[in-house]
Amino acid sequence: MRDVAIIGVGMNKKWGELWEVSLRDLFVEAALNAIENAGVDHIDSMYVGCMSSGLFTGQEHVGAMMADYLGQCPVPATRVESACASGGAAVRAGFMEIASGMSDIVLVGGVEKMTDVDGDEATYALATAADQEWEAFNGVTFPGLYAMMAVAHMHRYGTTVQQLASVAVKNHLNGSKNPRSQFPMKITVDTVLNSVMVADPLHILDCSPITDGAAAIILCPADRAKALCKNGAPVKIIGSGQASDTIAFHSRADLTTIESTAKAAAKAYAMAGKKPEEMQVVEVHDCFTIAEIMVTEALGLVEKGKGGPAVESGETAIDGRIPVNPSGGLKSKGHPVGATGVAQMVEVVEQLRGESGDRQVKGARLGMTQNMGGTGASSLVHILEVM
Amino acid sequence: MRDVAIIGVGMNKKWGELWEVSLRDLFVEAALNAIENAGVDHIDSMYVGCMSSGLFTGQEHVGAMMADYLGQCPVPATRVESACASGGAAVRAGFMEIASGMSDIVLVGGVEKMTDVDGDEATYALATAADQEWEAFNGVTFPGLYAMMAVAHMHRYGTTVQQLASVAVKNHLNGSKNPRSQFPMKITVDTVLNSVMVADPLHILDCSPITDGAAAIILCPADRAKALCKNGAPVKIIGSGQASDTIAFHSRADLTTIESTAKAAAKAYAMAGKKPEEMQVVEVHDCFTIAEIMVTEALGLVEKGKGGPAVESGETAIDGRIPVNPSGGLKSKGHPVGATGVAQMVEVVEQLRGESGDRQVKGARLGMTQNMGGTGASSLVHILEVM
Numbered sequence: 001m002r003d004v005a006i007i008g009v010g011m012n013k014k015w016g017e018l019w020e021v022s023l024r025d026l027f028v029e030a031a032l033n034a035i036e037n038a039g040v041d042h043i044d045s046m047y048v049g050c051m052s053s054g055l056f057t058g059q060e061h062v063g064a065m066m067a068d069y070l071g072q073c074p075v076p077a078t079r080v081e082s083a084c085a086s087g088g089a090a091v092r093a094g095f096m097e098i099a100s101g102m103s104d105i106v107l108v109g110g111v112e113k114m115t116d117v118d119g120d121e122a123t124y125a126l127a128t129a130a131d132q133e134w135e136a137f138n139g140v141t142f143p144g145l146y147a148m149m150a151v152a153h154m155h156r157y158g159t160t161v162q163q164l165a166s167v168a169v170k171n172h173l174n175g176s177k178n179p180r181s182q183f184p185m186k187i188t189v190d191t192v193l194n195s196v197m198v199a200d201p202l203h204i205l206d207c208s209p210i211t212d213g214a215a216a217i218i219l220c221p222a223d224r225a226k227a228l229c230k231n232g233a234p235v236k237i238i239g240s241g242q243a244s245d246t247i248a249f250h251s252r253a254d255l256t257t258i259e260s261t262a263k264a265a266a267k268a269y270a271m272a273g274k275k276p277e278e279m280q281v282v283e284v285h286d287c288f289t290i291a292e293i294m295v296t297e298a299l300g301l302v303e304k305g306k307g308g309p310a311v312e313s314g315e316t317a318i319d320g321r322i323p324v325n326p327s328g329g330l331k332s333k334g335h336p337v338g339a340t341g342v343a344q345m346v347e348v349v350e351q352l353r354g355e356s357g358d359r360q361v362k363g364a365r366l367g368m369t370q371n372m373g374g375t376g377a378s379s380l381v382h383i384l385e386v387m
Numbered sequence: 388m389r390d391v392a393i394i395g396v397g398m399n400k401k402w403g404e405l406w407e408v409s410l411r412d413l414f415v416e417a418a419l420n421a422i423e424n425a426g427v428d429h430i431d432s433m434y435v436g437c438m439s440s441g442l443f444t445g446q447e448h449v450g451a452m453m454a455d456y457l458g459q460c461p462v463p464a465t466r467v468e469s470a471c472a473s474g475g476a477a478v479r480a481g482f483m484e485i486a487s488g489m490s491d492i493v494l495v496g497g498v499e500k501m502t503d504v505d506g507d508e509a510t511y512a513l514a515t516a517a518d519q520e521w522e523a524f525n526g527v528t529f530p531g532l533y534a535m536m537a538v539a540h541m542h543r544y545g546t547t548v549q550q551l552a553s554v555a556v557k558n559h560l561n562g563s564k565n566p567r568s569q570f571p572m573k574i575t576v577d578t579v580l581n582s583v584m585v586a587d588p589l590h591i592l593d594c595s596p597i598t599d600g601a602a603a604i605i606l607c608p609a610d611r612a613k614a615l616c617k618n619g620a621p622v623k624i625i626g627s628g629q630a631s632d633t634i635a636f637h638s639r640a641d642l643t644t645i646e647s648t649a650k651a652a653a654k655a656y657a658m659a660g661k662k663p664e665e666m667q668v669v670e671v672h673d674c675f676t677i678a679e680i681m682v683t684e685a686l687g688l689v690e691k692g693k694g695g696p697a698v699e700s701g702e703t704a705i706d707g708r709i710p711v712n713p714s715g716g717l718k719s720k721g722h723p724v725g726a727t728g729v730a731q732m733v734e735v736v737e738q739l740r741g742e743s744g745d746r747q748v749k750g751a752r753l754g755m756t757q758n759m760g761g762t763g764a765s766s767l768v769h770i771l772e773v774m
Binding site: 001002022024045051052053054055057058059060061062063064065067068069072073074075076077078079080081082083089092093096097099100101102124125127128129130131132133136137240242243244245246247248251259260263373374377378 | 388389409411432438439440441442444445446447448449450451452454455456459460461462463464465466467468469470476479480483484486487488489511512514515516517518519520523524627629630631632633634635638646647650760761764765
């Protein structure tokens with residue numbers, strides 16, 4: 001199996017409610033930025049992570065469409081979907097294409113255009129990541145599902161609403177230093193606790209937003225990375241883990257654990273030959289504040305049940321023991337669902353290259369991304385090391 | 388790169404308007420049949436080809452969902468989408484996972500549950516394979532797009548409506564010998580020409596149907612295939628080609644050629660070291676009768692412009708020079724869009740194993756599948772050889 005490296009990254013200038021750009025425009029901007037950043041003169045193949053372009057925009061077949069609008073026909077172009085983990089799954093598909101030797105230069109992008117539908121339609125589209133027959137059909141939506149996790153976690157481990165709010169406070173502080181953030185405003189624990197309640201105990205500031213956005217990376221064989229890479233150091237993908245879990249939240253043995261993340265992480269750590277305590281910068285899937293707490297536990301970055309105190313005490317801040325979501329995370333940077341997993345790679349690559357400006361984690365050379373779909377029915381974990 | 392073989396295949400007992408089974412039931416039946424056929428005691432990973440489960444059933448995240456309902460959590464499970472070529476794209480993803488060495492036993496399935504929505508909704512969902520902004524939004528649907536191809540082909544090459552009808556006649560005759568066929572009735576050229584006009588010159592019997600169905604195959608490294616395979620000979624994937632083209636039909640340089648198929652085929656032939664004239668059995672994407680004619684030309688099986696006379700003269704019949712769609716094709720067997728590309732593999736594997744009963748192509752040891760999305764914005768071509 002060939003080793004694989006990332007030699008270019010790109011995103012939109014800013015994520016948000018971007019009414020002036022369409023699905024295809026979003027993707028093309030990020031992809032061209034990644035191609036320019038890598039400095040490559042062609043690509044052999046491409047993947048597009050996208051969760052629900054059919055419901056959000058009436059467009060499936062977005063692999064081929066993006067190849068067309070990027071001026072790259074006839075390159076092979078395929079869409080990969082795993083709900084909000086679509087971006088991470090697309091990265092893994094590109095990784096395997098290079099690892100197999102089928103292609104040398106692969107573009108992996110993620111995109112979602114979520115604001116062309118109204119709130120009810122967006123909620124319906126997002127609920128398709130849950131179990132349609134047993135959850136969505138009966139009216140359960142994602143804030144409700146994650147609220148159940150929060151209640152279970154609070155009950156078992158004594159996690160507090162202040163600790164939940166601390167995740168949002170940290171991520172908005174980090175996001176205030178990220179020019180691409182949709183919601184770069186700084187907030188306090190009180191701001192969160194006084195914001196409107198969506199699903200008890202989750203206030204609206206415990207929830208990630210609806211976002212238009214895209215992100216892209218360029219992959220190549222690691223042994224060609226230094227020769228090909230025109231800007232910054234190449235970053236090697238040294239571990240890739242993926243796992244599934246029951247689609248319905250109620251089928252899980254333990255409501256306080258994201259089991260698919262724990263299993264994906266175990267595979268990624270084993271492949272990389274690394275341990276949790278060696279990680280220096282981590283981007284995780286904080287679709288709700290409780291998610292970040294549970295994910296940091298599942299990744300082994302903090303002890304089980306201690307995710308709340310860890311964030312409250314600053315352990316996961318940019319200057320803390322293990323910086324989590326220096327980008328601002330889904331909470332502040334935004335969460336265009338199919339793009340998120342790829343944008344996490346963009347952030348970690350920039351961090352490992354030392355290009356993150358005010359939010360730079362000093363001296364980071366080893367990082368990790370964790371991207372999940374639904375309530376954790378799928379998880380992708382990648383470990384990255386600068387070359 | 389490791390060589391890859393197919394060691395098991397499965398489908399639903401019968402395809403059609405299956406109101407008694409859901410999306411997940413369809414997939415699980417086909418997948419269990421493939422697992423049983425291979426005789427493997429576990430899988431390492433799985434892919435699900437599916438075009439638009441979001442619009443057809445309100446369910447995305449079907450990779451994880453199918454892993455769950457198949458009792459396979461926590462295996463990695465990812466959905467792959469490339470419109471009606473989703474199945475072929477899923478096969479290629481599974482192929483690369485084995486080729487890379489990441490996994491040893493991979494299940495690749497395809498599924499679509501299309502009849503839980505009404506005709507207008509199905510037409511809308513299918514139109515998402517075209518260009519939403521330039522085609523679908525303006526009211527163009529697929530019968531209209533393929534009718535334009537037919538008119539262009541008739542104008543340039545003298546292709547006749549009788550030749551178009553001959554594709555349907557041949558495929559329904561083949562399908563009458565396939566117990567899985569949705570529409571196994573035999574028809575005549577007159578039946579086609581007297582059936583209701585959908586989009587001139589395409590009558591309803593020139594069009595493939597709306598279908599519920601699934602198909603699945605089991606892949607493993609070729610050097611382990613004979614030891615693992617419990618039923619029938621393993622079949623090696625010796626060529627895999629994929630190409631994209633403009634998403635909008637009107638952007639093509641030549642309306643009478645499926646360029647993405649020609650390019651995907653060129654790659655597959657080169658990888659396999661084979662020529663068109665060596666193929667012994669071929670399954671192609673006859674979503675409309677004109678499609679089969681244009682595709683046989685793009686694959687180099689017949690001379691450019693001669694696809695019509697070839698089918699009319701019986702060259703592509705089961706006992707002809709180059710048998711095309713012995714399964715009955717999309718026309719008679721049915722076209723559950725995400726499943727079609729995988730079902731084509733099932734048919735060719737069974738043909739190469741000599742298990743196709745009344746529709747067996749005698750002595751076939753080398754075969755090919757061609758699967759496409761939209762009006763040909765994406766194409767996948769695979770070449771298979773029995774081991």
